Amino acid sequence: MWRLWKSRNEFLFQQIDRFPWKVAQKGEQEATEWVETTINDTANSHSTEQPNDRPSGRSKEWSPPPEGYLKCNFDSGYVQGRDYTSTCWIIRDSNGHVIHSGCAKLQQSYSALQAEALGFLHALQMVWIRGYRYVWFEGEN
Incomplete structure (x- = not known):
């Protein structure tokens, strides 16, 4: 939903027209990343890993x-x-x-x-x- 909302606003306010399939693909990718992160965060909360030990380069969530x-x-x-x-x-x-x-x-x-x-x-x-x-x-x- 976030990706659709963002794409809509880019179209309305900046006249950027994106391919719907690319928007859907990006939304699916972000949802998958969120699920994986949530699962990893739950698993990590029981380990000794520090928050700064996470892989760098990920987009802000x-x-x-x-x-x-x-x-x-x-x-x-x-x-x-x-x-x-x-x-x-x-x-x-x-x-x-x-x-x-x-x-x-x-x-x-x-x-x-x-x-x-x-x-x-x-x-x-x-x-x-x-x-x-x-x-x-x-x-x-």
């Missing part, structure tokens, strides 16, 4: 929020000279189940950092409007 919290991941797109900032967010519970998600076109930004800040503010507002109060936020910048 979603990590759950603390117990009792929801997690809101957000990201914004900055393009120099564009008259708007694109942003998207997704709220999941500690099991990774999607609760809400959304996208928006926000005011123009003048740096990637400002775009992320605008996206964070928007995500915060969307979370607040929906009545969630124990939320862990994570952006990429």
Whole structure:
């Protein structure tokens, strides 16, 4: 679902058109990686292996929020000279189940950092409007 959502947003906000079969293939690859990692993490929690002993070079994976919290991941797109900032967010519970998600076109930004800040503010507002109060936020910048 994440890969479909991301592909949709790239199409809407950046006019990037991807082949559906490639999007599905990438989603399947990421789901397989998640399952393998979950199984390995469970096995490793009973061993003496340290977290820094994991193989390097893996892509960053979603990590759950603390117990009792929801997690809101957000990201914004900055393009120099564009008259708007694109942003998207997704709220999941500690099991990774999607609760809400959304996208928006926000005011123009003048740096990637400002775009992320605008996206964070928007995500915060969307979370607040929906009545969630124990939320862990994570952006990429």
